[in-house]
Amino acid sequence: MDNAPILNVAALRAKVADEDLEILKGVDLTIKPGEIHAIMGPNGSGKSTLAKVIAGHPAYEPTGGSVYFGGEDLLDMEPDERAQAGVFMAFQYPVEIPGVSIANFLRTALRARLEEDEELDLFDFQELLMDRMELLEMDPSFAQRPVNDGFSGGEKKRNEILQMAVLKPSLAVMDETDSGLDIDALKIVANGVNTLKRESPGKSVLLITHYQRILNHISPDVVHVMVDGRIVESGGPEVALELEARGYEEYRKAHAA
Amino acid sequence: MSQAAAVHKRTAPVIGRAAVVETATTDPPWLRARRDEAWSIYQATPMPSTRSEEWRYTDLARKLRLDELVVADGDRGPGAGAGTVLPDALRQTMDQDRDGAGRIVEVDGKVVSVELDESLARQGVELASLRDAARQGDGDIQRLLATEAVPASDGKFPALNAALWSDGVFLRIPRGVHVERPIRLSRWVSRPGNATFTRILIVAETSSRLSFVEEILSPDFDRTTLVNSAVEVFARGGAQVQYVSLQRLGHGGFYLANQRTLAERDSTLDTLNVALGGSVGRVDLNARLLGPGANSDMLGLYFGDTEQHFDFNTSQDHVSPSAHSDLLYKGALDGSARGVFRGIIRVHEGAQGTDAYQTNRNLILSDDAIATSLPNLEIEADDVRCSHGATVGQLDAEALFYLMSRGLTRGKAERLVVLGFLGEVLARLPMGGVVEKVTNAIVAKLRNV
Numbered sequence: 278m279d280n281a282p283i284l285n286v287a288a289l290r291a292k293v294a295d296e297d298l299e300i301l302k303g304v305d306l307t308i309k310p311g312e313i314h315a316i317m318g319p320n321g322s323g324k325s326t327l328a329k330v331i332a333g334h335p336a337y338e339p340t341g342g343s344v345y346f347g348g349e350d351l352l353d354m355e356p357d358e359r360a361q362a363g364v365f366m367a368f369q370y371p372v373e374i375p376g377v378s379i380a381n382f383l384r385t386a387l388r389a390r391l392e393e394d395e396e397l398d399l400f401d402f403q404e405l406l407m408d409r410m411e412l413l414e415m416d417p418s419f420a421q422r423p424v425n426d427g428f429s430g431g432e433k434k435r436n437e438i439l440q441m442a443v444l445k446p447s448l449a450v451m452d453e454t455d456s457g458l459d460i461d462a463l464k465i466v467a468n469g470v471n472t473l474k475r476e477s478p479g480k481s482v483l484l485i486t487h488y489q490r491i492l493n494h495i496s497p498d499v500v501h502v503m504v505d506g507r508i509v510e511s512g513g514p515e516v517a518l519e520l521e522a523r524g525y526e527e528y529r530k531a532h533a534a
Numbered sequence: 535m536s537q538a539a540a541v542h543k544r545t546a547p548v549i550g551r552a553a554v555v556e557t558a559t560t561d562p563p564w565l566r567a568r569r570d571e572a573w574s575i576y577q578a579t580p581m582p583s584t585r586s587e588e589w590r591y592t593d594l595a596r597k598l599r600l601d602e603l604v605v606a607d608g609d610r611g612p613g614a615g616a617g618t619v620l621p622d623a624l625r626q627t628m629d630q631d632r633d634g635a636g637r638i639v640e641v642d643g644k645v646v647s648v649e650l651d652e653s654l655a656r657q658g659v660e661l662a663s664l665r666d667a668a669r670q671g672d673g674d675i676q677r678l679l680a681t682e683a684v685p686a687s688d689g690k691f692p693a694l695n696a697a698l699w700s701d702g703v704f705l706r707i708p709r710g711v712h713v714e715r716p717i718r719l720s721r722w723v724s725r726p727g728n729a730t731f732t733r734i735l736i737v738a739e740t741s742s743r744l745s746f747v748e749e750i751l752s753p754d755f756d757r758t759t760l761v762n763s764a765v766e767v768f769a770r771g772g773a774q775v776q777y778v779s780l781q782r783l784g785h786g787g788f789y790l791a792n793q794r795t796l797a798e799r800d801s802t803l804d805t806l807n808v809a810l811g812g813s814v815g816r817v818d819l820n821a822r823l824l825g826p827g828a829n830s831d832m833l834g835l836y837f838g839d840t841e842q843h844f845d846f847n848t849s850q851d852h853v854s855p856s857a858h859s860d861l862l863y864k865g866a867l868d869g870s871a872r873g874v875f876r877g878i879i880r881v882h883e884g885a886q887g888t889d890a891y892q893t894n895r896n897l898i899l900s901d902d903a904i905a906t907s908l909p910n911l912e913i914e915a916d917d918v919r920c921s922h923g924a925t926v927g928q929l930d931a932e933a934l935f936y937l938m939s940r941g942l943t944r945g946k947a948e949r950l951v952v953l954g955f956l957g958e959v960l961a962r963l964p965m966g967g968v969v970e971k972v973t974n975a976i977v978a979k980l981r982n983v
Contacts, residue, residue, distance in 0.1 A: 333935075333938075333939070335931065335935060356935060356939050357939075357941050357943050357944070360939055360941035365939075365940075368939075372930070373933075374933055374936070374937070375958060376954030376955055376956075377953070382940070385942060385950060386937075386941050389941045389942050389943065423954070444940065
């Protein structure tokens with residue numbers, strides 16, 4: 278049972294909700310507890326769409342196949358139910374929520390995970406938040422700022438990592454968290470993920486990325502290549518290096534043929 | 535029995551000359567004369583209609599039948615109302631208030647109790663029933679009541695209020711006295727179909743400091759119940775004044791307020807209007823900047839649901855050069871609520887070096903809610919910095935998904951976004967107790983959504 282997958286995506290198809298535009302054309306992906314998977318692919322290959330369909334973004338509509346998380350049918354669940362079950366997506370473009378502090382937001386998110394008759398102990402929460410911020414080498418004043426409001430790109434991504442560290446999901450999907458980051462910010466994000474992995478080796482990570490460079494800082498167990506809505510190759514870290522050397526063109530041609 | 539009924543009838547007249555005469559029975563001659571004059575102006579002034587720009591979106595002819603209202607018999611002579619048992623709802627909200635420097639309680643248009651810190655009284659701070667103070671012949675009242683700030687000539691309702699006001703608050707802070715904790719007015723209206731007319735007159739002398747918080751509550755009514763108030767605030771040179779109004783009437787409440795603030799040289803006169811209750815609320819606020827260095831922050835927050843209708847008509851009059859005013863009104867509208875904001879910045883001739891800003895933002899939570907925003911500028915000087923802006927937006931689907939992806943239900947996510955949106959106004963004037971009370975009232979309304 279230990280080896281039962283945490284995520285099982287089978288023949289998944291999905292389209293843009295308001296249009297007749299199919300983006301995922303039969304995706305198969307199995308992630309076991311403790312594994313780090315990376316999905317690489319060119320722009321428009323559908324890798325971000327896969328992340329969003331797993332999280333339940335309303336802009337996309339699954340049209341076939343299945344996504345199981347543990348034993349649960351994710352596609353049947355609302356986004357908040359998926360989060361409560363243990364799925365977390367770090368956004369490529371985190372949203373600004375003016376007037377709501379990070380601390381208030383996280384407190385509300387943790388409260389949402391409690392049973393109706395349970396109360397969140399505010400001292401415990403404060404302790405957890407401070408502990409997580411220390412772990413990620415963040416200034417405590419950060420938690421008092423309104424969520425992503427006026428944040429730099431790097432601050433937004435750090436905020437995503439902080440939320441992940443507080444909510445402790447069993448599966449973290451990083452949707453191009455590395456894009457648009459300078460090398461320092463990239464290292465901070467990578468350190469965050471690595472620190473959490475060290476702390477809880479059983480947690481699984483799905484890294485969606487366009488670039489190979491983040492894989493210099495986070496070591497994946499499995500690397501997948503996605504082209505035109507399908508996973509066309511899977512293997513060890515060597516796949517990423519090969520890709521770096523040869524580019525996506527070859528895969529694209531091979532796939533088109 | 536028939537005698538009691540006759541007495542009741544005599545003390546509860548409809549809006550008319552007889553009501554003015556009766557209300558004025560115990561008044562000094564100057565006040566009686568002022569009421570008479572106000573009544574003449576009222577009669578000579580047509581009812582505001584939707585043909586006028588300022589009333590275009592609030593149709594009084596349809597929403598308010600003045601002839602069906604009974605004038606609240608607030609005045610029962612000096613000292614009347616002492617020992618009145620306060621209703622639970624009023625008690626509860628008073629208990630939530632933090633420590634204050636004084637409190638005046640008004641029930642159905644009559645002040646029933648006045649408390650003021652002894653040390654402040656010794657320093658000359660005066661907090662009193664406006665009616666009692668007027669009867670005692672205070673010179674400031676005779677000079678300032680309905681003359682400079684909200685005179686009868688301002689319009690139909692200012693005139694009606696000046697003729698029929700039953701009681702209210704007189705507050706004067708002597709030169710240089712700092713009142714560090716807020717002075718509160720807690721108001722309760724209980725009688726369906728009544729029309730209550732009250733006034734507030736605040737005089738903050740040179741270099742004094744004051745925060746004043748007014749809160750009005752009522753039960754739900756089965757028919758239109760009018761609450762009309764005139765608020766006059768004078769900040770003399772260098773004074774620092776905050777005026778806060780929380781409107782939490784029940785269903786059926788029809789709230790009409792005329793507020794004017796006069797800020798002299800180097801004074802700060804900030805206001806916050808919060809509208810949460812009632813069926814119709816209309817606030818006319820005019821801030822006058824009368825001396826160089828005068829500053830007014832004007833804040834407003836409204837949250838309407840069901841068929842609530844809120845209308846704010848604001849103006850920033852820069853009479854003096856080198857003054858500053860900054861307005862921010864934010865509203866959320868659900869159900870088939872309607873929000874109207876009409877604001878104007880007037881920079882008078884010669885008011886060089888004016889800094890004046892005006893922002894109105896609305897968040898629409900349902901398909902049937904409507905927000906109308908009409909910002910305006912009228913500039914007759916050339917060296918000024920002015921800006922205005924208005925937005926009407928809906929809940930951002932991406933923001934809701936973001937919050938839900940962290941485990942919040944749709945309802946909780948919406949609540950957080952709305953609270954954050956409106957909370958920005960409260961953060962600008964973080965007065966003890968007010969923020970919590972308003973936040974709780976908003977949360978309670980959001981639960982009903």
